[in-house]
Amino acid sequence: MDRDYVLKDQGRFNPTKLGTAVTGLLTQHFPDIMDIGFTARIESDLDEIAEGEKQWAPVLEKFYSPFGKAIDKAMKEAERIPRDQIDEETDEICPDCGRPMVIKSGRFGRFLSCSGFPECKVSQPLLHRVGVECPDCGSDLVQRRAGKGSKSRNKIFYGCSNYPTCTFASNARPLPQPCPECTGLLVAMGRTNCRCLNCEHKGPRPEEELVEATV
Ligand SMILES: [Zn+2]
Ligand SMILES: [Zn+2]
Ligand SMILES: [Zn+2]
Incomplete structure (x- = not known):
């Protein structure tokens, strides 16, 4: 299961400031397109084209000509948002x-x-903490992506935030609950199981609370 690690004080579904700024600009400069009624009309136009009741060229022309003008205008007039x-x-x-x-x-x-x-x-x-401590040094474990030089480039893995001092890494996602047998680090195995990195323990995954992630 891939989880979205979100930023701590951002809440799961709260928009970022960048998202809010972009939406504000779109609403200001492309009011038609941001309007739900408009989207619905376009959809019914597309349905009618599909059913052969309308020609596509006039529909596209009707859409694109004001849209193209709105883009030109926005490129000139939209204010720059300070970084x-x-x-x-x-x-x-x-x-x-x-x-x-x-x-x-x-x-x-x-x-x-x-x-x-x-x-x-x-x-x-930007590091995504997974809410689990490194079994080797106690620092936070973070989600990383394998870099350019690696065979598994771009693949997500979990490493110690104290790298390169600590080189602990795991491809499997670390779980917050300790191993029931040795209190070692449990990692996810498949969709519902887990295994311990320290002993032979394998078993169903313990119930997980949602871990709030931080940077
Ligand atoms: Zn500084
Ligand atoms: Zn470590
Ligand atoms: Zn164990």
């Missing part, structure tokens, strides 16, 4: 200057950056 207004706050503290760290969205995805940027240039990859 720091779409940064997400976190509880993390910058290790260099003590200011709070924020989540920024960049070309290569989301990352953690010091809110003191550009004076302070500390940035870190």
Whole structure:
């Protein structure tokens, strides 16, 4: 089972600031398209085209000509949203200057950056804690993706946040409950089972509470 690890103070279904900003811009500049009545009309037009009752070209023309104009207009007029207004706050503290760290969205995805940027240039990859401690050193385990050099590139695995000092890693997802036999680390096995990394214990997976994830 793949779980969505969400950010702690963001709630499971709360939109990000970036999402809210984008929706605001779309509603402002493309009111037609963001309107449910419009979407419904387009759908019934498409149905009629499929049933041969309407020609597709006039329908597309009717849609695209105002849409194309709206795009041109938005490209010129939409205000730029200052980057720091779409940064997400976190509880993390910058290790260099003590200011709070924020989540920024960049070309290569989301990352953690010091809110003191550009004076302070500390940035870190965004780590998804899985709510389980490393069996080797007690630090948080985090979800990572295998990097470029690896054969299993992009595959998710679980490693220690204390890497490279601690090199603990597991392909199977660590579970929050300790092994009932040795209190070692249990990892998920298949959809419903688990096994211990420390002893021979295998069995059905214990009930899981939803673990709130953090950065
Ligand atoms: Zn800093
Ligand atoms: Zn560790
Ligand atoms: Zn065990």
